Amino acid sequence: MSSVTAGQMGFTATEKVTFGQPARDAILAQAEGMGARRVFLLASSALRNDTDEIKQIEAALGDRHAATYSGIAPHAPRSDVLAAANAAREARADLIVSIGGGSATDAAKIVALLIKHDVRTVEAFEPLRTYVDDAGNVINPLTVGPDIRVICVPTTLSGGEFNALSGATDEVTMHKQGYEHRNMAPIMVVLDPAITVHTPQWLWLSTGVRSVDHAVETLASYQSNDFADGLADNALRLLAEGLPRVKADPTDLEGRLKCQIGAWQSMISIIGGVPMGASHAIGHILGGTCNVPHGHCSCVMAPYVLAWNAEHDASRQTRINACLGNTHATAAESLDAFIRGLGMPRTLSEVGVLEDQFQRVAEYTMLDIWGRTNPRPVRSPADIMEILRKAA
Known part of the structure; x- marks a missing residue:
């Protein structure tokens, strides 16, 4: 008799993926469904400065739109992520929406984590990050995840928007490090092919x-x-x-x-x-x-x-x-x-x-x-x- 291999598959806290629908409509519907009144947009600089896509999303949200922030450099340097977190705190965000590539996606998920843990310096990132010990074991110190949920609208194909894991770069060591909690995964991912034509x-x-x-x-x-x-x-x-x-x-x-x-x-x-x-x-x-x-x-x-x-x-x-x-x-x-x-x-x-x-x-x-x-x-x-x- 043949044997079977035991295993398991885990899943994140993502509840919904929309595809083929305009991003502005999907974001508004989700915000309304959640009762979110302070929506913070973390947007690609190119989309914000060179297209009207972000303006369309802001207009669709109306008085639910709290603020828009852009300027996350590639590989999400800690200082950039912290600046975004400070902007989201100031805006009293109750929902964070990333619109852009992998660095914006990573930053949005980590921003929610930083707000939860009241991180206000780049040094304070350190106790939250995943690391590998001398024996090769992956150690994740996070037991408490964020309260503020995230929507991700990806404009590239890296796929990080589906993951609870996010990366940010320590600018001292130039080492990109991971942060992971299941509640860091977005509540919704929006796959809008039309917004990607600008990529x-x-x-x-x-x-x-x-x-x-x-x-x-x-x-x-x-x-x-x-x-x-x-x-x-x-x-x-x-x-x-x-x-x-x-x-x-x-x-x-x-x-x-x-x-x-x-x-x-x-x-x-x-x-x-x-x-x-x-x-x-x-x-x-x-x-x-x-x-x-x-x-x-x-x-x-x-x-x-x-x-x-x-x-x-x-x-x-x-x-x-x-x-x-x-x-x-x-x-x-x-x-x-x-x-x-x-x-x-x-x-x-x-x-x-x-x-x-x-x-x-x-x-x-x-x-x-x-x-x-x-x-x-x-x-x-x-x-x-x-x-x-x-x-x-």
Whole structure:
């Protein structure tokens, strides 16, 4: 008789995802349903300054609109997140809405946490962050989450809006660190493809590859399961179709929504508890320490990590290659070709990371929450150095 593998999937406090509906309508309906009277918008500077999208949302909210804040730098530096929290406090926010990319999303969720814990200095972030101890255990000190809920309107495809985990960068160490409580997850996510037409194409496509990487590292993980694999499989197929469509025609809203739903599906397994691997762990450090955009981290690292893992065991990579259309003999080669076809960078030197930075990246990667959950065991910074040299 065959055996079964026991497991579990966890879920967050997100109650609703809307898709294909204008963001302003979805936000207003949610605010009305919650009885929110002091809605604080944390918006992308580009959307606020260069389009009328934020003005339309402010107008739709009417007297429910308390304030709008913008100016979160990439990788959400602590000082920027603190400034946003101070603005939200001053506005007496009872609902926070992020409209923009991953840094705005991360900041909004952490802002709610900072208000709850009355954090008023960047040093006071420290007791709240997740860390890895000397034995490699992930320690999350948070037992009390925020009271103020968040709505996320993503304009990129990183997928962080679905996660209770958020990242902010310690500007002293240049180390991007995580903060996680289930109530940090947004109460609602709004997938509005129309608002994403303003997103620069390189950013849309590169963050799309970030979600591709979510799906790839789920399918590659020995800690995945049939439920997670099914979601990751469909996510990868949607992204493999949608990203080239949007590259060919940026006005293709159906293609954009396929990408958004693919990004959503790619995140469910991570939220449920399937750990990511070395591509994500290295990517966190490349972002916070080397200032590489989120999406470009995956564009560079994902195929090299697949190739490195395949030297150990390629059995979990057959399905990845099938989702990519079996365009090449291996999953790493097919993924490399797909990313190159989108016009994205494929080496560390292309994104400004040189060999003299490798040792620091390798050492910080061992401190990441996924630094030791790669399918091919990562035992020391030397293993990470091996991957980085392949990607040089």
